[in-house]
Amino acid sequence: MEILPFLLGISVLIFFGAIAFFFWNVNNGQYDDLESPAHKILFDDDDDLIPTDIRPAKSSDSVQKKQDNA
Amino acid sequence: MNNLVVTDSHCYHCLLDLPLQVRHRVEINGIERKMCCPGCAGVAQTIIDSGLHNYYKHRDTNTTTINNSRDRAPLVPQELSLYNSEKLQLQFVSQSESGTKAATLVIEGITCAACIWLLEHHISQLTGIVKISINMTNHRAQISWFNDQIELSDILAQIHHVGYTAHPYRPDIEEQLLAKEQKKSMLRLGVAGVGMMQVLALAVSLYFGNHSGIDSDTVSWLRWSSLIICTPIVFYGAQPFFTAAYRDFKARHLSMDVPVSIAIGGAYIASCWATILADGEIYFDSVSMFTFFLLFGRYLEMQARHRTGRAGNALQNLLPQAAIKLIGEKDNLTEHLVAVSELVVGDIILVKPGQSIPADGVIIDGFSSIDESALTGEYLPKKRKLSDRVIGGTLNVENPIHVEIEKIGAQTQLSAIVRLLERAGEDKPKVAKIADKIASYFVACVLISSVIVATSWWFIDPSQAFWITLSVLVVTCPCALSLATPTALTTATGSLRQHGLLITRSHVLENIANATDFVFDKTGTLTKGNLAIENIAQCQNNQQALEIAAALEANSEHPIAKAFKPYLQRSADNIEVTLGEGVQGKINAQTFRIGKPTFAQQILKNNTAINAPSDKGHWLLLCSEEQIIAWFSISDTLRDDSHYCIQQLKRNNIKVHMLTGDNSDNATIIANDLAIEYLKTDASPSDKINYINALQNSGAKVVMVGDGINDLPVLAGTQTSIAMGSASDLAKTHADAVLTNGQLSVIIDGLLLAKKTRKIIVQNICWAFGYNMLALPLAAFGLIPPYAAAIGMSLSSLIVVCNALRLSKSPVISKTLRAPH
Numbered sequence: 001m002e003i004l005p006f007l008l009g010i011s012v013l014i015f016f017g018a019i020a021f022f023f024w025n026v027n028n029g030q031y032d033d034l035e036s037p038a039h040k041i042l043f044d045d046d047d048d049l050i051p052t053d054i055r056p057a058k059s060s061d062s063v064q065k066k067q068d069n070a
Numbered sequence: 071m072n073n074l075v076v077t078d079s080h081c082y083h084c085l086l087d088l089p090l091q092v093r094h095r096v097e098i099n100g101i102e103r104k105m106c107c108p109g110c111a112g113v114a115q116t117i118i119d120s121g122l123h124n125y126y127k128h129r130d131t132n133t134t135t136i137n138n139s140r141d142r143a144p145l146v147p148q149e150l151s152l153y154n155s156e157k158l159q160l161q162f163v164s165q166s167e168s169g170t171k172a173a174t175l176v177i178e179g180i181t182c183a184a185c186i187w188l189l190e191h192h193i194s195q196l197t198g199i200v201k202i203s204i205n206m207t208n209h210r211a212q213i214s215w216f217n218d219q220i221e222l223s224d225i226l227a228q229i230h231h232v233g234y235t236a237h238p239y240r241p242d243i244e245e246q247l248l249a250k251e252q253k254k255s256m257l258r259l260g261v262a263g264v265g266m267m268q269v270l271a272l273a274v275s276l277y278f279g280n281h282s283g284i285d286s287d288t289v290s291w292l293r294w295s296s297l298i299i300c301t302p303i304v305f306y307g308a309q310p311f312f313t314a315a316y317r318d319f320k321a322r323h324l325s326m327d328v329p330v331s332i333a334i335g336g337a338y339i340a341s342c343w344a345t346i347l348a349d350g351e352i353y354f355d356s357v358s359m360f361t362f363f364l365l366f367g368r369y370l371e372m373q374a375r376h377r378t379g380r381a382g383n384a385l386q387n388l389l390p391q392a393a394i395k396l397i398g399e400k401d402n403l404t405e406h407l408v409a410v411s412e413l414v415v416g417d418i419i420l421v422k423p424g425q426s427i428p429a430d431g432v433i434i435d436g437f438s439s440i441d442e443s444a445l446t447g448e449y450l451p452k453k454r455k456l457s458d459r460v461i462g463g464t465l466n467v468e469n470p471i472h473v474e475i476e477k478i479g480a481q482t483q484l485s486a487i488v489r490l491l492e493r494a495g496e497d498k499p500k501v502a503k504i505a506d507k508i509a510s511y512f513v514a515c516v517l518i519s520s521v522i523v524a525t526s527w528w529f530i531d532p533s534q535a536f537w538i539t540l541s542v543l544v545v546t547c548p549c550a551l552s553l554a555t556p557t558a559l560t561t562a563t564g565s566l567r568q569h570g571l572l573i574t575r576s577h578v579l580e581n582i583a584n585a586t587d588f589v590f591d592k593t594g595t596l597t598k599g600n601l602a603i604e605n606i607a608q609c610q611n612n613q614q615a616l617e618i619a620a621a622l623e624a625n626s627e628h629p630i631a632k633a634f635k636p637y638l639q640r641s642a643d644n645i646e647v648t649l650g651e652g653v654q655g656k657i658n659a660q661t662f663r664i665g666k667p668t669f670a671q672q673i674l675k676n677n678t679a680i681n682a683p684s685d686k687g688h689w690l691l692l693c694s695e696e697q698i699i700a701w702f703s704i705s706d707t708l709r710d711d712s713h714y715c716i717q718q719l720k721r722n723n724i725k726v727h728m729l730t731g732d733n734s735d736n737a738t739i740i741a742n743d744l745a746i747e748y749l750k751t752d753a754s755p756s757d758k759i760n761y762i763n764a765l766q767n768s769g770a771k772v773v774m775v776g777d778g779i780n781d782l783p784v785l786a787g788t789q790t791s792i793a794m795g796s797a798s799d800l801a802k803t804h805a806d807a808v809l810t811n812g813q814l815s816v817i818i819d820g821l822l823l824a825k826k827t828r829k830i831i832v833q834n835i836c837w838a839f840g841y842n843m844l845a846l847p848l849a850a851f852g853l854i855p856p857y858a859a860a861i862g863m864s865l866s867s868l869i870v871v872c873n874a875l876r877l878s879k880s881p882v883i884s885k886t887l888r889a890p891h
Contacts, residue, residue: 001285
């Protein structure tokens, strides 16, 4: 089990690394707002991902078309 | 999403009532929707034009707060341009080397997550914006932009176009400290949590080793690793316990921190000793678990404390940012737009009607009426003339005036009031105070019994003495006892806040649960408080009459004028306001007057006696020189849920009173309608105070519900007071709770939840106490090893917290009644 001290050493280093990352996170404000990310995932903001030929027309586009036809 | 509240009888944008005649419609997602006013229509159109129509799909229509454009201050472009000045920006804008500027703004009007989506998308579309991110908890936006491509004034204007108002964020020192405290405790919690998991993993290996054999080298490596990881937990994570215990020790006061510090410190030192000497037991796992769960409990309590304390940064926003300074000789004055922060004592400023006064001063030219409702709660504006003093933060209603500044900044009356009202919610409810006292006696018992246990075991079997004493200290830690009340109160308060009752003092729930009498104000509390046009009489063309009236009342900030705002279509010239009487103006060369009948009929060519259509109600007359155009009856309607609220209160054996300054029979009619038994009309503020005092002195537990207008001292003098959301900011800060959306039915939710909270607090305290009493003898006899003691303590705290979480499912009886009919 000579590998054990080596592994333990690495895990202790990883621990300190994780703590350092955590400090960086908190100090840069990642956990300041815990409410809105939960809501944001429910907004399907994916209109850009829909292929252009089957994309529903935006209301500004339809206004444009009306003006063209008139 | 939830469509409970969106019906065709409400403005599609702000969800408030539509006026009698709908004049604004906007096409949204292919369907024409009704709007209540030009403000909402304009905002809705901007949203659609920006391609953000999804806002209407995402938004939460069941929200308890409303953002409508009717009462919003209009944007003044010159004022906005002031925000670009370097001097003003020094206070809240930072510059980075890459040429971008960054600022934090507080956004007013955010009601749900979709608002954040809307703002973030709309602003990030603008050229020159680098980043915008909005925090939903505190409504603060962090924006960074390239100053050569877009200016701060443009950003503020765009925020206004989509329906919100932005102010620069200038946190006071207390708020900055609170933010720091929150960050630090989260860091400590993280260190303790992650460390605890590491140490437990190593401890499990050691326990397996004890069981099935392990060579001493491996033991040594595992122990040293545990020591290294546990060190930051003890010195960083558990630091608050040590500092608190030291402080208490010096003050000769016993608190929970004393045994905790002894346990953690003692166990850590003993374990280090055992590791170095390679002999004896180690307790790093108990130490880390103990530290983590204690920190977790404290973190929950701190969240609660921070949330309930933040009722009023609103007063700070009363003072305007810009003012018009007058420079020069008396007949040759020039106007300069300056930032308020640059004003000094002795400056002369011009305050136009509709603007708020920037600082305390004295009128040196002109006369007007001033709306002081923000400070005094007086509904109707007060007349002020030459040499009268005016207060910063109040609104100039009628005429432009010249004011000489006497006090600025921190010396103004407003700032003094803000300082006086700074209550951070540190007073604890009686139950918690009792729990604290019991806890301190308990701690004394624990310490004494630890000493007894230690000495007894020292004589019986010294090798066991240490870990048994440690177990006793850990297992009897009264942390479940001190968590019992705060967790229940936090959950209940949070749940009520979401339903629309914001509690700002901790004794509220307790007092509401014990209440025997509820006292209601009439105007603005039981009734909507918004003067609305109830009836139009003797009129041939309603539409035209309303438009003429609206044109005349366009510039007035008087409450009666607001009733006509939705009908504003045209403008009138030569508008003359006669204070307290009415308005005269010219439209298409015809002169009109609107106001008190005696005032309006003065311009009639044939001045015959004129009577109001009926005795009931407040009638305004609109007439031209030729004829009477219309009679308008202005009145105040009952809130939808007044009936329900009074009925439920009586069902719970609570006596309902109504106190009002109104001396018309309107009050008696409303009292009979709502079946209120105890009524006092024509009450002056001192009458009201006497009534409440008499009630309280007779042993009754009184809760007062009002809107602060004319009853501000009454609200402050009652045991528990609830202010309506539409109350003045001063009333809201004086009151113990605020009904943010003005729904009286939420009071019933609060009542039922308060009773449930009391039950749960008692349950928690019984459990915590019982567990500690039971565990103490078990630990004293050596039946509980330290790690089991730590787990047991954590489990008991967990049970207390979970029991308190039952309060988050508050009664939803009144939800169906909240949907308008």
